[in-house]
Amino acid sequence: MIELHDVELLDDGRRLTDRPVTLQVRPGRFTAIVGSADVAKTELLRVIAGERRPDAGSVAGAPAGGEAVWIPQGNHLSLALTALENVAVPLIAAGIEGPTAAAHAQEVLEAVGLGESQGHLVEELSGGQQQRVAIARGLAHLSAYLFADEPTTALDAGNRRKMLHLLAERAAHGVAVVVTTNDPDSLAGVADDVLTLD
Missing domain, CATH: 3.40.50.300 (P-loop containing nucleotide triphosphate hydrolases)
Structure with a gap:
């Protein structure tokens, strides 16, 4: 607490x-x-x-x-990555194996309503979609x-x-x-x- x-x-x-x-x-x-x-x-x-x-x-x-996980104001996504990669790469950096990270990233993207957009580059997404990717990235991490x-x-x-x-x-x-x-x-x-x- x-x-x-x-x-x-x-x-x-x-x-x-x-x-x-x-x-x-x-x-x-x-x-x-x-x-x-x-x-x-x-x-x-x-x-x-x-x-x-x-x-x-x-x-x-x-x-x-x-x-702790932080979802910052503004999306802070990498424009060079897809929606899926923006969620999965931080998981891989935290020590989760690539296939497991990708599967979990796909799951949270579907939860935020972006399952069909997971392969799109960030610049191809609307501002609202980008923000949902940022939220998915935060939700993907299990923390206190x-x-x-x-x-x-x-x-x-x-x-x-x-x-x-x-x-x-x-x-x-x-x-x-x-x-x-x-x-x-x-x-x-x-x-x-x-x-x-x-």
Whole structure:
């Protein structure tokens, strides 16, 4: 479990959140951090993930290397690879054999609705499809923590809900899932815990 107690984030002495943040990120829970584009959702997520120290307050239990998967804002895909390769190559780099990695990559691409597009190069995919490949890449890794920074921004309403439900399934299997979003309406019936920043 990751625990934040009275965490504050500052930028040139200006507080980035409306109040100190106290939060528990627990296994098997889907935690959503909600707020408009100008609040420090990403910076708070980086604190939770152990990538940034808070300017005040404390963090306990930040994940060690290999315990967490990060789905970054923007897709960060390799344009030289196909959708399948973008999902499979990180698995191979993590020590999974090629055929097993490819089979698992195919499975998660089908789950995000891209089974028929797995052989397409990234540049041949729409922005929404690319984002779903990035989500599939994150879902392919089995880890204790999954952090997703605005993962559904480029998606239509139907795909947004579908992707959030796939992330919630990871939580249902014991993963601690933390997602930032500026779309609180899509979280109805999905998130277990919601932190709203102003």
